[in-house]
Amino acid sequence: MNQSAPSRSASPQLSAIALAVLALSLHCQVAAQETTAAPAATVQADPAGPAGVQQEIQQVVVTGTASSSGTRKIDAAFSITTATEEQLKMAAPSSTADIMKLVPGAYAEPTGGQSGANIQVRGFPSGSDSPFVSVQMNGNPIYPVPVLSFFEGSSSFRLDDTIERVEVLRGGPSTIYSVGQPGATMNFIMKKGTDTPEGSLRFTVGTGNLRRFDGVYSGKIAENWYGMVGGFYRVTDGIRKSGFPADDGGQLSASITRKLEGGELTIYARGTDDKNAFYTGLPLISANEGRSISAFPGFDPLTGTLMSNEMRHFTVEAAPGRTLDYDLGDGRGLKSTLFGVDFQQNLNGWQVSNKFNHFNGDLNTIAMFTGNNPLSAADYLQAAIASANANPEALAAAGGVRATSGTMSWVKGGAVSPNQQVVQAGLWAVEKKLRSSTNEFRVSRDIGAHTVTAGAYLANYSSRDRWFLGNSHLMSATPQASLINVRLDNGVVVANNGKDGNVFYAPVASYDGDNTALYIADEWRISDRIKLDAGVRREKQRLNASISNLGTVDPDGNPLTLYNNGTSVPTGSYTGLERDDSVNSFTVGGLMKLTKDSSVFVRANQGHTFIYFDDMRNAGTQEVLNDRSRVPTPKVKQFEVGYKTANPLYSAYVNAFFTDFTGISFQQITTTGVLYSVSGSKGKGVEFELALRPLAGLQLQLSGNWQDSEYKDNPAIDGNTVQRQPKFQYRFSPSYRIPVGDYAMRLYGTYSRIGSRWADQANQQYLPAYETLDLGVLAELGNNLELRISATNVTDELGLTEGNSRLTSGNGTGPINARPLFGRAVEASLTYRF
Known part of the structure; x- marks a missing residue:
């Protein structure tokens, strides 16, 4: 029986949002006609100009x-990075994860495309994805668990012009509030309607x-009702040339705000239907034990990919007589709806807040994952002959005749040299359906010099999974690779239509989770210059899962067809698992103001990450x-001490940090299965964000971090440097x-250096160190019109963000698979503001 992957057509939920958006747009147009015309729109506030500097000094953060109501960034006793809409555009992020390059202490690997990034946080030991990064919309997590296999939080969010700013909190009091993330929290704040109607239309073309x-x-x-509507649609073949569209899709968002006496109520919704090609490793040449990396002959590492139209539509043998068809063009996409309610109210001196959202989405992974390092066709054939002759079932089916030679031919015709x-x-094909509802209620009250806050956080979430890992295909080590057939002279078929390996792991699983947390915090204003804060949180998590037991079959019943022998299939029975955990977290910090616009702070906290659904599956048994x-x-302990200052001439945010982790779970999906381990780590370092404005309109910024983090509590890796982090x-x-006359032009750029890892x-x-250069220009063409041109990786730097994560050996010398940076990309956008 043939089954096709689900259609990517527009979802009913997205269509419903579109109707709501149309109605809101008509209301806004009427309101705009009744409102006095606003001044002509111009380029957004210059970060180095008086308005931009004042905006930074008075910047209020809510995360x-x-x-x-938040607090001034400079008065916050924790580390937090902010970026306005204009600063985000100047950074030209290639994906949501790539925004983290603005954050000292974070290292994002966005080279997989729009989704599936790896994000590392200062000294936090993680191997892949983003287990220590939570993504929020308007202060509430989009999905309460930051990472699952084939899902990381940034994949659930797409950046567009409906976002006013982003705040990225690192450590600090985040262990107490909301989802309790001890690492980094990316909080995207949506725009809201105001008395002055405004809008923009932007068209972008590029590489x-x-x-x-x-x-x-x-x-x-x-009266007292405000609205916002916006979104995007995008299609591109991608910087890497696969022969089919890399990204295709769009998003629609809307919000309605009701102003209340002493508060407000905002209801928002977002529908996303976006598919994105996912890129893993490609052939490269390694020398000097990986210290020197160069291009593989005939393969441009900056624009090439193994993916091609020949393999775009592929088949998975799910069971005897049952095949499933998938499309690499679907990649790691997002088809979701998000609905939220944000309520804030002052009730007789009590500050009451409630944040609720509901997320429902398909985040499937239909992608290529590279396996063994490149080798010659002759070497492959010799290894295939030896393996087939060592296979008792295949040898018996061949009448005991051992293979002595074989043929390799292109699937599209002709012999392979x-x-x-x-x-x-x-x-690989991984179908993942995620659903969650989260709610955070808190109440605060001033009692003398104290502000006491109490709150509750609730989360209910689930994941429904169907996996097909393995499904190895043999192909040329060339851009837009061609598939290869292999047959031996004793009748053994090694590769058919390019397929040379079975599905080795095919679980079907259902997971459900509930989290309940209560917290209380106090901020004590000892004087106008000194304040202390402390908080504790008690959280309980309950997980349960139903995971299919697996067996193996030969789908065609022919031992001579090696490519599908031993295919993993569910047996029809399931293993039920459940786990309850309760933990305590705390934070304590203090801030002393040196002047009106400078301060020092200290902070200590202890947090946790709980176990996730995949830890249950990896455990295998209830015992x-x-x-x-x-x-x-897992437990996380952190200590920070920092200094903050901002004035028209310069600004500085500097802090030292110390971390200690125990009980962190790791998994590595290899070419043959899943490896699992537990360890801890310890680290220390310094983060910095500096800016100098020596002349009107000129700003010089420097940000980054130094750290020294290593593993502990696991003899196999004790003392080793924490992976993937420079x-x-x-x-x-x-x-x-x-x-320039009545208008202006802004020139900007970024030089980055990432150390070895x-x-x-x-x-x-x-992974060797690398350096990149990005450049941009923003030109006012009139009162309402602006042109932006930006270029990333201008020098076509060949830098690696990932080795071959499916192998456990080193890079060595010779051909390897690894994931490099995207090559030079240029974009030009024309924006009309009204």
Whole structure:
């Protein structure tokens, strides 16, 4: 029986949002006609100009604060980075994860495309995805668990012009509030309507035949009612040339705000239907144990990919007589709806806040995952002959005749040269349906010099999974690779239609989770210059899962067809697992103001991450899952001391940090299965965000961090450097606004240096340091019109963000698979503001 992957057509939920958006737009247009015309729109506030500097000094942050009204960034006793809409555009992030390059202490690997990034946080030990990064919309997590297998939080969010700003909190009081993330929290704040109607239309073209349209409009609907609507649609072939569209889809968002006496109520909704190609490793040449990396012959590492139209539509043998068809063009996409309610009210001196959202989405992964390093066709054939002759079932089916030779031919016709370099790559399909509802209620009251806050956080969430890992295919080590058939002279079929490996892991699983947390915090204003705060949180998590038991079959019943023998299939029976955990978290900090606009702070906290659904699956049995020594609840301890100052001439945010982790679970999905381990780590370092404004319109920014973090509590890796994290990284970003008649032009750029890293816990896969240069210009063409041109990786730097994570050995010398940076990309956008 043939089954096709689900259609990518527009969802009913997205259509419903579209109707709501149309109604809101009509209301806003009427309101706009009744409102006095606003001044002509111009380029957004220059970060180095008086307005931009004043905006930074007075910047109010709401993430990690006890009060819903927030506090000045410079008066916050914790580390937090902010970026306005204009600063985000100047950074030209290639994905949501790539925004983290603005954050000292974070290292994002966005080279997989729009989704599926790896994000590392200062000294936090993680191997892949983003277990220590939570993504929020308007202060509430989009999905309460930051990471699952084939899901990381940034994949659930797409950036567009409906976002006013982002706040990224690191450590600090985040262990107490909301989801209790001890690492980094990315909080995206949506725009709201105001008394002055305003909007923008933006059209962008660029490398990879990019075409994108963004639009947003906001304004007053009626007395005390305000609305905002916007979104984007984008299609591109991508910087890497696969022969089919890499990204295709869009998003629609809307909000309605009701102003109340002493508060407000905001209802928002977002529908996303976006598919994104996912890129893993490609062939490269390694020398000097990975210290030197160069291009593989005939393969441009900056624009090439193994994916091609020949393998775009592939088949998975799910069981005897049952095949499933998938499309690599679907990649790691997002088809979701998000609905939220944000309520804030002052009731007789009590500050009451309630944040609720509901998320429902499909986040499937239909992608290629590279396997063994490149080798010649002749070497592959010899290894295939030896393996087939060592296979008793295949040898018996061949009448006991051992293979002595074989033929390799292109699926599209013709013989394969023995000197042809070939690779193996799995075409994997993972279907993942996520659903969650979260709610945070808090109440605060001033009692003398104290502000006491109490709150409750609730989360209910689920994941429904169907996996098909393995499905190895043999192909040429060339851009837009061609598939290869292999047959031996004794009748054994090694590769058919390119497929040379079975599905080795095919679980079906259902997971459900509930979290309940209560917290209380107090901020004590000892004097106008000194304040202390402390808080405690008690959280309980309950998880349960139903995971299919697996067996193996030969789908065609023919031992001679090696490519599908031993295919993993569910047996029809299931293993039920459940786990309850309760933990305490705390935070304590203090801030002393040195002047009105400078301060020092200290902060200590202890947090946790709990175990996730995948830890249950990896445990395998209830007995192992209940063993806290084997599947522990991870604990995180942090200590920080920092200095903050901002004035028209310069600003500085500097802090030192110390971290200690125990019981962190790791998993590595290899070419043959899943490896699992537990360890801890300890680290220390310094983060910095500096800016100098020596001349009007000129700003020089420097941000980055130095750290020294290593593993502990696991003899196999004790003392090794924490993987994927550079000891030193920095970004230098100058910008200069030049008046041109009645208008202006802004020139800006960023030079980045990322230090060397280890791709694996064993410190065998070395990743060399690399440097990149990004440039941009923003020109006012009139009162309402502006042109922006930006270019990333201008110098076509060949830098690696990932080694071959499907292998456990080092890079060594010779051909390897690894994931490099995207090559030079240029975008030009024309924006009309009204």
